[in-house]
Amino acid sequence: EHAAGAKSPNEDGISRSEKIRRMQLQPIPMIFPKTDVQLGASKVFMRKPAHDALEAHRVFHQTASATILQAWMRGIIKRVRHLMFCDAVETVQRLHRGGVGRARWWRLKESVAADRLTNTFRMLIIVRRFYREKKGTIGLQSVYRGHAERRVLATTKIQTEVRMRNKHIVYRKIKSATIALQCRQRCGVAKKVLAGFKGEQKDIGKLKQNNEKLKLEMASLKAMLTAQAQGDANKAESAKEINLKQEEIHRLEKRIAKLEAQLEKERATVKKLETDMESQKINTTKYKEEVRILRQQNKAQQTLSPRTPERRATTPRSPVMHHSAPLSPVENISTPRSPLLIITNALNSKTPTQPPRSPEVITATPRSPVVVTATPRSP
Numbered sequence: 001e002h003a004a005g006a007k008s009p010n011e012d013g014i015s016r017s018e019k020i021r022r023m024q025l026q027p028i029p030m031i032f033p034k035t036d037v038q039l040g041a042s043k044v045f046m047r048k049p050a051h052d053a054l055e056a057h058r059v060f061h062q063t064a065s066a067t068i069l070q071a072w073m074r075g076i077i078k079r080v081r082h083l084m085f086c087d088a089v090e091t092v093q094r095l096h097r098g099g100v101g102r103a104r105w106w107r108l109k110e111s112v113a114a115d116r117l118t119n120t121f122r123m124l125i126i127v128r129r130f131y132r133e134k135k136g137t138i139g140l141q142s143v144y145r146g147h148a149e150r151r152v153l154a155t156t157k158i159q160t161e162v163r164m165r166n167k168h169i170v171y172r173k174i175k176s177a178t179i180a181l182q183c184r185q186r187c188g189v190a191k192k193v194l195a196g197f198k199g200e201q202k203d204i205g206k207l208k209q210n211n212e213k214l215k216l217e218m219a220s221l222k223a224m225l226t227a228q229a230q231g232d233a234n235k236a237e238s239a240k241e242i243n244l245k246q247e248e249i250h251r252l253e254k255r256i257a258k259l260e261a262q263l264e265k266e267r268a269t270v271k272k273l274e275t276d277m278e279s280q281k282i283n284t285t286k287y288k289e290e291v292r293i294l295r296q297q298n299k300a301q302q303t304l305s306p307r308t309p310e311r312r313a314t315t316p317r318s319p320v321m322h323h324s325a326p327l328s329p330v331e332n333i334s335t336p337r338s339p340l341l342i343i344t345n346a347l348n349s350k351t352p353t354q355p356p357r358s359p360e361v362i363t364a365t366p367r368s369p370v371v372v373t374a375t376p377r378s379p
Contacts, residue, residue: 020071021064027056183287190280197273200266207263214256218249 009022036047046054225245 016071017064017068020067024060024064024067027060028053030054030057183284186280187284190277193273194277197270200270203266207259207266211256211259211263214252214259218252221245221249 007022009019011022014022030053032047032050032053036050038045225242
């Protein structure tokens with residue numbers, strides 16, 4: 001009856017301790033009525049069937065635990081003996097294999113040593129021959145490649161010189177046309193500034209007239225106040241009126257002082273602008289003189305014979321004094337011409353190989369006697 005509901009110890013997925021417990025004799029089931037057990041104040045009272053069932057389960061678990069401990073200790077002892085036996089077997093195998101290997105090595109040394117030495121010596125001879133041939137081939141390749149590269153560099157340098165000269169000619173023409181256009185534009189701006197100065201001088205004359213009128217009014221007010229003070233019997237009212245008139249006089253005096261300060265400021269501004277105009281005239285005169293010198297040098301160069309390519313490559317060029325064609329925009333700078341016509345003539349004389357620079361960024365080179373900037377001058 002006890003083994004009717006027992007579980008199989010060969011069931012998969014159970015632990016070793018559970019397998020040992022299932023192999024033991026199973027105790028009686030703990031099935032008894034509740035009346036066989038009574039709880040006291042400090043003790044538990046039970047009848048014999050209930051006590052026997054509890055005792056049977058205690059003995060079962062104690063026996064199973066002892067069996068598990070015995071199986072664990074026997075397993076440890078067996079594993080230690082197995083490890084000792086394996087170590088001894090490995091030691092014997094190692095010694096035997098070492099002896100066999102040493103004997104095989106000695107036989108190989110006696111039979112193959114001469115062949116290996118011969119093969120090594122022949123390999124060294126072939127390797128040395130290979131490295132000699134490789135070094136000679138590399139030297140020949142370097143000489144040939146250096147010669148070819150120098151030819152390419154020389155050709156590139158000649159092409160660069162020719163292109164640079166063509167672009168420099170176009171650049172000089174565009175620069176000359178831009179200078180003429182800037183000169184014409186600045187002359188127009190200077191005329192407008194001069195007209196503004198003349199208008200400001202007229203306004204200054206009006207301020208002087210208003211100042212004289214205010215002084216006359218102040219003198220008439222002072223005389224009237226003096227006459228009223230002498231002829232008026234009521235001194236209190238006359239004093240009040242005098243104070244009012246005095247305040248008005250002070251106000252007018254402050255206005256006059258303010259106008260005089262403004263007049264002095266305008267005079268200083270006019271003087272500064274006149275100085276700027278004089279300096280601009282001097283710069284314009286210098287520029288015209290430099291243009292005349294450039295025109296004479298250009299005419300002198302036109303009479304010279306054309307130079308050979310060897311002289312072009314060796315003769316240093318000046319970015320300002322060297323031209324290969326007459327600069328038509330600069331020669332006609334004294335006569336009024338349209339700015340669009342000046343730029344069109346300069347561009348039609350020779351088509352540039354690259355887009356021209358903007359006139360706002362054109363500046364003269366360090367050796368050029370002309371310094372041109374497109375920054376607008378302050379009036």
